[in-house]
Amino acid sequence: MARKIGLFVLAVTMIGALCGAALAGDTLADVKKKGVLVAGVKDSLPPFGSVDPQTKDFVGYDIDFVKYIAKKLGVKVEYKPVTSANRMPMLMESRVDLLAATMTKNPERAKQIDFSYTYFLTGQKFLTKKGTVKSLKDLEGKKIGTAKGSTSEQNVKKSVPSTTVLSFDDYPQGVLAVQQGKVIAVTTDESILAGQLGKLEKNPATKGQYEIPDITISAEPYGLGMRKGDTNFVKFVNDTLLEMEKNGEAKKIFERWFGPNTDSPINRGKFKITADRMGLE
Numbered sequence: 001m002a003r004k005i006g007l008f009v010l011a012v013t014m015i016g017a018l019c020g021a022a023l024a025g026d027t028l029a030d031v032k033k034k035g036v037l038v039a040g041v042k043d044s045l046p047p048f049g050s051v052d053p054q055t056k057d058f059v060g061y062d063i064d065f066v067k068y069i070a071k072k073l074g075v076k077v078e079y080k081p082v083t084s085a086n087r088m089p090m091l092m093e094s095r096v097d098l099l100a101a102t103m104t105k106n107p108e109r110a111k112q113i114d115f116s117y118t119y120f121l122t123g124q125k126f127l128t129k130k131g132t133v134k135s136l137k138d139l140e141g142k143k144i145g146t147a148k149g150s151t152s153e154q155n156v157k158k159s160v161p162s163t164t165v166l167s168f169d170d171y172p173q174g175v176l177a178v179q180q181g182k183v184i185a186v187t188t189d190e191s192i193l194a195g196q197l198g199k200l201e202k203n204p205a206t207k208g209q210y211e212i213p214d215i216t217i218s219a220e221p222y223g224l225g226m227r228k229g230d231t232n233f234v235k236f237v238n239d240t241l242l243e244m245e246k247n248g249e250a251k252k253i254f255e256r257w258f259g260p261n262t263d264s265p266i267n268r269g270k271f272k273i274t275a276d277r278m279g280l281e
């Protein structure tokens with residue numbers, strides 16, 4: 001009897017596993033078949049994902065990882081802009097195959113989607129008008145901007161509960177709100193804020209007026225997002241990241257967007273950067 005029950009349990013488990021695999025689909029096979037990898041990326045967050053004003057091409061750190069993965073698959077890439085709030089639904093509804101969108105991997109999100117190995121690490125900070133914020137105390141009771149659906153939104157509510165958080169579709173709108181005095185700060189990953197500060201620094205009208213104070217409230221490891229249980233694709237992407245780490249491509253991409261020859265404010269020595277290319281784990 002016990003043996004029969006054991007067999008029954010085994011059969012049910014196997015059927016369950018097969019159904020799970022069927023539900024998740026096989027993106028690796030699908031992408032090869034259709035000849036295109038549809039990637040959900042940010043379109044206004046240099047140096048991760050933005051549109052080159054001259055060429056109109058998507059460019060950035062996230063984009064370069066997508067390009068390498070597509071090349072290895074032997075397929076073309078189609079980029080679809082995503083926001084922090086809509087990226088998980090876009091993936092789960094199969095409107096994109098992969099997310100490469102400044103996305104922090106955490107246990108809560110990992111209940112709904114799968115993540116690759118970490119391919120970037122940063123931490124959450126604030127961008128403010130110069131001299132207005134020295135510590136978290138200066139933010140108490142104030143309005144702060146961030147993006148809807150981000151970890152930044154959750155973290156700031158925990159770190160400074162007395163603030164009013166204004167959540168925008170994306171961070172450039174938060175930066176505008178700082179410029180207009182509607183919020184005291186915009187908060188998100190330092191690596192993103194550095195890109196926004198870079199834009200302000202390039203503009204003679206705003207140059208020298210903004211800063212990222214040395215206040216970090218979280219660690220944000222980025223992972224590429226894939227559908228839950230899409231095992232073949234997750235393995236392929238992780239193997240590709242390992243290959244990129246070994247053959248120096250990951251380092252090259254890091255240097256291209258954050259290295260000493262870039263104009264990233266990270267390298268101007270004006271503030272300490274916590275962002276770094278991570279060993280894969």
Ligand code: GLU
Pocket residue numbers: 084101102103104147149150151152188189192220
């Ligand atoms: N990395 C954080 C997150 O995944 C903030 C950046 C973003 O909103 O994409 O939520």
